[in-house]
Amino acid sequence: xxxxxxxxxxxxxxxxxxxxxxxxxxxxxxxxxxxxxxxxxxxxxxxxxxxxxxxxxxxxxxxxxxxxxxxxxxxxxxxxxxxxxxxxxxxxxxxxxxxxxxxxxxxxxxxxxxxxxxxxxxxxxxxxxxxxxxxxxxxxxxxxxxxxxxxxxxxxxxxxxxxxxxxxxxxxxxxxxxxxxxxxxxxxxxxxxxxxxxxxxxxxxxxxxxxxxxxxxxxxxxxxxxxxxxxxxxxxxxxxxxxxxxxxxxxxxxxxxxxxxxxxxxxxxxxxxxxxxxxxxxxxxxxxxxxxxxxxxxxxxxxxxxxxxxxxxxxxxxxxxxxxxxxxxxxxxxxxxxxxxxxxxxxxxxxxxxxxxxxxxxxxxxxxxxxxxxxxxxxxxxx
Amino acid sequence: xxxxxxxxxxxxxxxxxxxxxxxxxxxxxxxxxxxxxxxxxxxxxxxxxxxxxxxxxxxxxxxxxxxxxxxxxxxxxxxxxxxxxxxxxxxxxxxxxxxxxxxxxxxxxxxxxxxxxxxxxxxxxxxxxxxxxxxxxxxxxxxxxxxxxxxxxxxxxxxxxxxxxxxxxxxxxxxxxxxxxxxxxxxxxxxxxxxxxxxxxxxxxxxxxxxxxxxxxxxxxxxxxxxxxxxxxxxxxxxxxxxxxxxxxxxxxxxxxxxxxxxxxxxxxxxxxxxxxxxxxxxxxxxxxxxxxxxxxxxxxxxxxxxxxxxxxxxxxxxxxxxxxxxxxxxxxxxxxxxxxxxxxxxxxxxxxxxxxxxxxxxxxxxxxxxxxxxxxxxxxxx
Numbered sequence: 001x002x003x004x005x006x007x008x009x010x011x012x013x014x015x016x017x018x019x020x021x022x023x024x025x026x027x028x029x030x031x032x033x034x035x036x037x038x039x040x041x042x043x044x045x046x047x048x049x050x051x052x053x054x055x056x057x058x059x060x061x062x063x064x065x066x067x068x069x070x071x072x073x074x075x076x077x078x079x080x081x082x083x084x085x086x087x088x089x090x091x092x093x094x095x096x097x098x099x100x101x102x103x104x105x106x107x108x109x110x111x112x113x114x115x116x117x118x119x120x121x122x123x124x125x126x127x128x129x130x131x132x133x134x135x136x137x138x139x140x141x142x143x144x145x146x147x148x149x150x151x152x153x154x155x156x157x158x159x160x161x162x163x164x165x166x167x168x169x170x171x172x173x174x175x176x177x178x179x180x181x182x183x184x185x186x187x188x189x190x191x192x193x194x195x196x197x198x199x200x201x202x203x204x205x206x207x208x209x210x211x212x213x214x215x216x217x218x219x220x221x222x223x224x225x226x227x228x229x230x231x232x233x234x235x236x237x238x239x240x241x242x243x244x245x246x247x248x249x250x251x252x253x254x255x256x257x258x259x260x261x262x263x264x265x266x267x268x269x270x271x272x273x274x275x276x277x278x279x280x281x282x283x284x285x286x287x288x289x290x291x292x293x294x295x296x297x298x299x300x301x302x303x304x305x306x307x308x309x310x311x312x313x314x315x316x317x318x319x320x321x322x323x324x325x326x327x328x329x330x331x332x333x334x335x336x337x338x339x340x341x342x343x344x345x346x347x348x349x350x351x352x353x354x355x356x357x358x359x360x361x362x363x364x365x366x367x368x369x370x371x372x373x374x375x376x377x378x379x380x381x382x383x
Numbered sequence: 384x385x386x387x388x389x390x391x392x393x394x395x396x397x398x399x400x401x402x403x404x405x406x407x408x409x410x411x412x413x414x415x416x417x418x419x420x421x422x423x424x425x426x427x428x429x430x431x432x433x434x435x436x437x438x439x440x441x442x443x444x445x446x447x448x449x450x451x452x453x454x455x456x457x458x459x460x461x462x463x464x465x466x467x468x469x470x471x472x473x474x475x476x477x478x479x480x481x482x483x484x485x486x487x488x489x490x491x492x493x494x495x496x497x498x499x500x501x502x503x504x505x506x507x508x509x510x511x512x513x514x515x516x517x518x519x520x521x522x523x524x525x526x527x528x529x530x531x532x533x534x535x536x537x538x539x540x541x542x543x544x545x546x547x548x549x550x551x552x553x554x555x556x557x558x559x560x561x562x563x564x565x566x567x568x569x570x571x572x573x574x575x576x577x578x579x580x581x582x583x584x585x586x587x588x589x590x591x592x593x594x595x596x597x598x599x600x601x602x603x604x605x606x607x608x609x610x611x612x613x614x615x616x617x618x619x620x621x622x623x624x625x626x627x628x629x630x631x632x633x634x635x636x637x638x639x640x641x642x643x644x645x646x647x648x649x650x651x652x653x654x655x656x657x658x659x660x661x662x663x664x665x666x667x668x669x670x671x672x673x674x675x676x677x678x679x680x681x682x683x684x685x686x687x688x689x690x691x692x693x694x695x696x697x698x699x700x701x702x703x704x705x706x707x708x709x710x711x712x713x714x715x716x717x718x719x720x721x722x723x724x725x726x727x728x729x730x731x732x733x734x735x736x737x738x739x740x741x742x743x744x745x746x747x748x749x750x751x752x753x754x755x756x757x758x759x760x761x762x763x764x765x766x
Contacts (some may be wrong), residue, residue, distance in 0.1 A: 006438075024623065048690065056671060056694035057610025094615055101615035152696075227440025231414035232477055239506040239707050240407065279689065298689040306662065306681040307431065311439035316699040317690040324622050336589040370453040383664060 002353045002374065003115030005069040006043055011355045016069065019111065019119035025095065026122050030089060032348075032371040033113035034142060035357055037167060039070045041297065042106060043358070048299040058106030060100070060107045071112030072105035073141040075134040078125075079117065088128040090140045114354055116374045123241075126328055127336045135348075135371055136334055137187035138339035139172075143330035143339060145295070146172030148322035150180060151294040153268045160184040161221040162214045162269045163203070164282070166194035168344060168369045169295055170272030171201055175339035176330075177180040177270075178202030182269065184221050188214040190321035191364040200343045214245045214286055218267055226264040227286035228311065234264075266312075274298045280314065283309050291315040344369045345383055352378030385757065386498030387737045389426055390450040394738045399452065402502035403495065408478065409505050411459030414471060414517040415731075415754040416496035417525060418727045418740055420550060422453045424680065425489060426741070431682040443483070443490045454495030454755065455488035458517040461508075462500065471511040473523045474503035475710045490561040497737055499757045509711055512718045518731075518754055519717055519724035522555075525752075526713035526722060528678070529555030531705035533563060535649045536676040543567040543606040545597045545652045546586070547665070549577035551727060551752045552678055553655030554584055558655075558722035559713075561585030567604050571597040574747040582589055583726045596668055608670035609647040611694065617647075649673035649695075657681045662699065673696040727752045728766055735761030 003016045019027050022183035026299050041049050042062055050061040062068045072093035078085035095114070096171050102121070105112020112118060128137040146169060155161050161177050166189035177185045178201065186205045187198035195206040207217045219225065224236065267287035269282060274296025281303060282292055294316055309316075322330070347370040349357040356382045357370045370380065386399045400610055424432050433444040445451045449467045455476035461468035474489035476495070487503070488495020495501060511520040529552060538544050544565050549572035558599050560568045561584065569588045572582035578589040590600045602608065610619065649672035652665060657679025665675055666687060677699055680737050694700075705713070716722050730753040732740040740763045753763065 052688070052690035052694045053611065055667065055691045058612050058615070058694075094619055096619060100612055103615070113391075113701045121622075123619060123626045142461055228436065229483055231443050232441070232486075235475075235707055236477055236479060236504055236506060239504075243506045251541050268408050274689075284438065294689060294693060297693055298640050301686050303684050303686055304656075305435075306677060306685050306701065309436035309699075310443075310677060310680055310703050311435045312701070313703055314701050315703075316692075317696050318689065318695070318699075320693050320696055324618055 001116040002351055003069040003111065005067050006191040006330060006350050007069050009043055011043065011088040011334040011358065013082060013351050016115070017376045021118055022142065024122050026085070026120050026125060027093070028074070028089065028118050028120055028273045029079055029375050030076045030113045030115060030118055030371050032075050032138040033071040034073035034138050034144065035361060035370045036073055037169065038297070040120055040358060040361070041299065042070060046297050048209060060102060060109055063109055066108050068108055069105065069111035069115050070105050071114035071118070072103070073138055074113035074118060075128065075137040076118065077114070079248045085127065088134045088137055089125050090127070090137050090331055092124035092324055094124060095119055095121055103210070114351065114372050119128065122306035124324060126331055128331065135345055137331065139334060139341040139344060139369065140327065140331045142168055142172050143176065143334060144322040144327040145169060146176045147333070148326045149161065149173055149270060149293050149295045151326065152317050152319045153270060153291065154236055155182050155248060155268045158183070159265050160186060160221065160267045162186045162188065162218060162267050163198070164188050164209070164214060164271050164278070165193070165273035166198045167272060168291050170270065171197055171344055171368065173272060173295065174198050174203050174334065175201040179333050184218065184223060186214050186217045186221065189201070193365045197343060197368055202341070215267065215285060215287060218257060218338055223267065225266060230245045231264055231288060236288045264289045268293065268297055272296045276300045276302045280304050282312055283312070284316060286312060291317065294318045327355060345371060347371070347380050347382050348373050348376055350374065350376040350378040353380050356380050384499040385734055386452045387495065387734050388450050391447050392426055394426065394741065396734050399494065399498070402500055404502060407480070407505055409468070409508060410462040411457070411472065411474070411503055412462055413457055413459045413498060413501055413757050415521040415756050416454040417456035417521050418744060418753045418755060419456055419525065419679070420552065422535060423741060423744070424682065425453060428682050429673045430759065443485060443492060445490055448505065448742050449491050449683045451489065451491055452494035452498050453488050454497035454501070455486070455499060456521055457496035457498065458511065459501060460522040468510065469583070471520055472508050473511060473520050473714055474509070475507035475707055476524060477507060478502055478504055497755050507707060509714055511714065515718040518728055520714065521715045521754055522717060522724040522727060523710065525551055525555050526559065526717060527705040527710040527722050528552055529559045530716070531709045532556055532653060532676050532678045532702045533559045534709065535700050535702045536653065536674065538565050538651045539648065541566065542648050543569065543601045543604065543650045544574050545569045545571065545601055545650050545654060545659070546581070547571050547592070547654050548656035548679060549574070549581045550655060553653065554580055554727055554751065556653045556655060556678065557581050557586050558584040559716065562716050562721035567601065567606060569597045569600050569604065571587070572605045576748045577751070580726060580751055582648045598668060598670055606650065608649060611669060614647055614671060636715050647672045651676065653678055655679045659685045663687050666695070666697055669695060669697060671695050674700065677701045728754060728756070730763050730765050731756050731759055732763040733757065733759040733761040736763050739763050
């Protein structure tokens, strides 16, 4: 079958063996497969990505010399699906192979879906419900990434969320935050086109970070943050109020004190840029008690100022991936219309045009998510 | 009255005006005041500490040229206490002054307790219960710092805690963790004397980090951590198990899936060293899903590898200070014998010996917490 193979930074359509399913596995005819930022990483920074995965205990992420079929955001139909698997399906991109479990589209052991067919685990396969179109269903995987990040962010009621960087993952985070009922979502990106997409996905406020701080924008939208001097005043003031009620029993008084002394609530920031310096910029400009969910993958070493992070009680929560339950929940958010995936899909390309699509994705004004469709003609078409 | 003044890095006993209480304030005759690591910072790195506080919105932390009476970990008796304030008291070190609320012992607006007397807010003052000795009560403030750090760490049932660095704060964290019922506490410090103190405060395992990784020690003590390959196997395996039970309704199956898919639980690490490089060392050597509570104050810029933190889903939670409720809770942990403060107190010194005590604290083998007692003779005495 035909597939796009990445090797030594080159992308090339090759004829490769069709997948052969073992027990518990299925073969999908690919309908659509999204091009992901980590595919761009895999092409040009494979060693750095593989080193980081190795540090976490996964030894088989692709190296530059490996010939790997990329593609892990896919929707397809089960070959010979019969009654059990009728219509489009999606699958979490992991398969049993070579004595372990491997990441589809990111290792030689598990070829991906920039191809006519792809191998999946039946246990990780989900029927696409509600007549959701395959193009939209192909966004299940990046939506699961966004959903997991939002879960890890634990945005409390009334706390604003700020999404820094509106690439496909940042836009997915905007969509999930609004689907989850977060009231104030501020989205920040230098690109007008990306800000328009953030708006379309429900962002309440969009800012160009070159012109306005997203934290100021959150305040403009009604958020209230404390600085250290205000926090000190609150601590003393709340105790003075409590001590002015001598008739209440201490236990009760201190229950009140705990409420009063719970500390400030900063915003939850979703960092979806992933370049050196962005964490330090956020730490320096954030209000007290800001929680930063680090979704953007910065491959280089980075410098932070711990003393400022401490004085502000900043949290940095680094996130990756999702659970099977989150993958399924993402599919349902899309299928139930909670997130409009069509907003994100900007283009479609055949296998022969993948290289062209990678290049086009460098311009945020033109494209957000491009889908590879092995049945389409080669060249990139805007949708 | 006599007090130890810090200015341009020098410590000097001077005659200073006695405190004059405004409405809502009390004057304490100081019985004991602990020497804190931040006093050492204040002496030699005042500008860096003041810059970090300023970034968080507190503008008045001492600068090198300021003449400041240090000391914020104190126990005293209320001058003219009468019936309301009989016996020893402690107070949260914040006072209203100069139109704001200021940090006692760290600014010119709020002289500290390396002195015969100190000014406090009545609303932040707590009678010492249960006949707790003033020396032990003086440890309320650092114990509150430790308690706040443990609160922010949210150590889940069955999750091990690892305390890296057994200075007074790290030792306080060990004590609070055990008081809170955390089952496995591993304490790590190169100093044999500090490891012995950690043991005395209840650490289940102590390690010399030069000889053994505290993470390995936690595994030796029964902790189970997953690496990425094991996590992938768990995700697929749990879904295979669930799919093998076709008779259960989907809703129920997915409740199980969520439980199975909750992800790995790493240890909670309390970083109590505060030197450049320690965060990167922890990120690099930690298992998946490690939560690092950053208690140690590193004043220099620091380099981390975000890509490894992401692949491991590490959390960095930076912490500082405590609430009034936590301050009171710390006093009660000490007074109820949940933490034995006497273990920590290694010496006592008069005002004239504070400089000697600062020097002696550089050697972890000899001293942990030294108390300043304005009624004692000058020189440092081991207790």
